[in-house]
Amino acid sequence: MVDIPETGNTFAKNATLKSTYVFENFGLDCFADDSGLEVDALNNEPGIYSARYSGVKNDTVNLEFLLKKMDGLTNRKARFKTVISLLKNGENYFFEGIIEGTIRTAPSGTNGFGYDPIFVPNGYDVTFAEMEMSEKNKISHRALAMQKLIAFLKK
Structure with missing residues (x-):
């Protein structure tokens, strides 16, 4: 498996790097995504x-690093964002999914990965990590972006 460098400065650019890599190396139309967490009080970091927010690729370390940076902050608004790049017939199409929520002060739950144990989507009182995966997969940023991609492909 190839680890495609994510050197872009936006989710869309990173997703495009991935889909373009596959197209250029295998000659196949494909889609790829880039996703992340944006926290209002941290100027949309980690984005x-x-x-690799803490400098290492480790979910637990990154989550703890984020919580430490947010210590004492009252604005806990955040969002998960996904951008899918579809490279089809030489054209690039983009599909975005966003779910708004808040950041808890401590992790809870064992499902999911990354920042799921501290992210509570709006309208819920549990974190992504406390939800059944089937529920999370209906409302997540990736699910929303995929729904848009699927609708586009059905046209």
Whole structure:
């Protein structure tokens, strides 16, 4: 498996790097995504650096790093964002999914990965990590972006 460098400065650019890599190396139309967490009080950090926010690629370390940066902050608004790049017949199409929510002060739940144990989507009182995966997969940022992609492909 190839680890395609994510050197773009937006989710869309990183997703495009991935879909373009596959097209250029295998000659296949494909889609790829880039996703992350944006926290209002941290100027939308970690954003595109979500997987390596602390400087290492470790979910637990990154989550703890984020919580430490948010210590004492009252604005807990955040969102998960996904951008899918579909490279089809030489054209690039984009599909975005966003779910708004808040950041808890401590992790809870064992499902999911990354920042799921501290993210509570609006309208819920549990974190993504406390939800059944089937429920999370209906409302997540990736699910919303995929729904748009599927609708486009059905046209």
